[in-house]
Amino acid sequence: MDLTTYYMGLRLKNPLVVSASPLSHHIENYPRMEAAGIAAIVTSSIFQEYIEQENFFDPDQFSVLGADKLAESMVFSTEKSGYPLGPREYLEHIRLAKKSVEIPVIASLNGRTAESWVSYAKRVEEAGADAIELNIYFIPTDTGKTGGQIEEVYIDLVQGVRAAVKIPLAVKVGPYFSNMANMAKRFEQAGANALVLFNRFYQPDIDVATMTVVPNLMLSTAYDARLSLRWIAILHGKLKMSLAATSGIHHAQDVIKLLLAGADATMLCSVLLKEGIEHAAVILKGVYQWMQDNGYKSVDQIKGKLSQKSCGSPSVFERVNYMKMLKSFPG
Ligand SMILES: Cc1cc2nc3c(=O)[nH]c(=O)nc-3n(C[C@H](O)[C@H](O)[C@H](O)COP(=O)(O)O)c2cc1C
Secondary structure, three states: OEOOEEEOOEEEOOOEEEOOOHHHHOOOHHHHHHHOOOOEEEOOOEEHHHHHHHHHHOHHHHHHHOOHHHHHHHHHHHHHHOOOOOHHHHHHHHHHHHHHOOOOEEEEEEOOOOOHHHHHHHHHHHOOOOEEEEEOOOOOOOOOOOHHHHHHHHHHHHHHHHHHOOOOEEEEEOOOOOOHHHHHHHHHHOOOOEEEEOOOOOOOEEEOOOOEEEOOOOOOOHHHHHHHHHHHHHHOOOOOOEEEEOOOOOOHHHHHHHHHHOOOEEEEOHHHHHHOOOHHHHHHHHHHHHHHHOOOOEHHHHOOOOOOOOOOOHHHHHHHHHHHHHHOOOO
């Protein structure tokens, strides 16, 4: 059975990748993930704000801004908690991660504007990362900005990182664009080698007892995979870049569905946080079993089999499906 898949030019022994998460924050987890059958690991993200913070140590800025106290407190807070990592620790993390496993290690950069911090990507490349995933988590709230202006920010960011490095570049975004298909094409034109669909946007809650806004991170359920499933089915065959799915991949059948839709890689996070890293082996075994039971010999044979590639008009298909779906509700 050949489970090999190619993801943005990287040869993966199977489609299971650990997505950016606390699991990939701890070096001791890397060999465990590899032993459980994981084919590549995305590190937890380093944030633009933390990279820029390093600039506070520029002696010129140091005295002018009086930033010593601020820098000290921010650096202290990252180093003490260990999460997220500061820029220097992050580079060391990549080096150690690369030493600890043979599978590809993908660094994750989180940025919101194309500025000087982008050159940090070069340092990540030098530290040995096999690829970079640019995680764009950005909620525009300026009522004066148009969708087109916001889209330009995304494209500038991708172009900026692309210009800084030679290694493959993936872009991880949320689904909230007027035309996701067009944005996908533009990411490719801007130099992305893969698209990761989709970032989950976390909604904080309000605690009425304390009258405060509280973070409320809920892990996904398998239902959350539907959005990636649909968009991967729509995009497969329309782009040269690879497609990876993230969100709601909990069972072997979720992986199979996403491969059938056209995914090149399927990313795991919530399920491993809930069930433990070793659960990846259970999922992998399930994929293998399904392929064997259904007479498939390679991942390539099933990839994109149920995508919308052969469908003349995906928009009409989507609309008919919508009507069918509403009609299918009993009663
Ligand atoms: C606790 C936690 C931390 C995460 N940290 C990151 C991160 O640093 N960078 C990133 O791109 N995604 C991050 N994610 C998102 C995951 O990589 C993943 O895309 C998302 O959880 C959806 O996948 P899932 O349904 O398998 O959990 C995080 C998710 C969780 C639950």
